Amino acid sequence: MESVGMTAHDHGSCKAERLAAAHGFCDAHRLHFTAVRRRVFEILLDEHKALGAYDILARLKAEGFGSQPPVAYRTLDFLVKHGFVHRIERLNAYVACVHPCETHDPAFMICRLCNTVAETSALPSRGMLGPAAREAGFEIEQTVVEAIGVCPSCRAEGVAG
Amino acid sequence: MESVGMTAHDHGSCKAERLAAAHGFCDAHRLHFTAVRRRVFEILLDEHKALGAYDILARLKAEGFGSQPPVAYRTLDFLVKHGFVHRIERLNAYVACVHPCETHDPAFMICRLCNTVAETSALPSRGMLGPAAREAGFEIEQTVVEAIGVCPSCRAEGVAG
DNA sequence: CTTGCTATGTTATAGTATTCCATATACGGG
């Protein structure tokens, strides 16, 4: 057991399960879970925190993959499009999803001190926005919910400000 | 009456009221509502939609203010910090607040076709995130809630996709 | 007036993302 995100869990099996799930999903949907795509997903699973496109690009380059921005952005677009990875707007960064292969509305808690990102569900938020949207005649397709604050570990250190 | 955002309202008086409120707030808090700050706020009030920092910078430059990025970013930072303006993370853009001088948790509905932005309240969302945050020991300081979808006007045009 | 703080302005640079074109690989029909 190691601590990742803001709670502890068995990360080794967590990674293996999600890789398998992603592979299965791609097979089932005639999508190509290619080497770069797999590798980027692995990198994000290993880090278990938000990484910028250029962080990922640097690793790809070091491993012999393409070295130009589109390589990272295309791969991330694919992973985001199919729900394996989420983009964190506030950080211009990406995290592996903790609920692979299920459509959902994620919400994130972002520590402003250590940049740790924890994913949770935002379905309630969509529900609450619903009335306002209905009144305005606005058709919600996707929600971005990101809470900024201080994680328990950083707060324990009393670094808060 | 003209239609702005996603509902109709009297925009002329809306602008005047908010300018006056901002001016009053600055007086009360020993803040300087200087020419650039006032002008940027006016620009955002006039547009009543999200503008990027460089859009604003271009107008400032045309009017004889400074022409370099920091001019726009500093001014926007001031307006955001004091709640006159909100940043839309999803668009890297800024909109005038519709509830000046009151602390609040805004939520936004963003039309992906015309980029119109409507502000509403996100307090419920904070409430719904609360349980997850408490369980994780995460201290929420600010929330970003942005719904992406299609506004009534764009949907009426049947352009949706 | 002088001192210190705030605000404005500029240059330069850093960080993020997309457009466009070329090559390569996978896939299905013949």
Add this chain to the structure above:
DNA sequence: CCCGTATATGGAATACTATAACATAGCAAG
């Protein structure tokens, strides 16, 4: 198997977003 087509990868160039660092100007308290 071969070919045509769609998809995937690689890269050059460029656009867009944002900050760091420094200089000058305005203002207010002492």
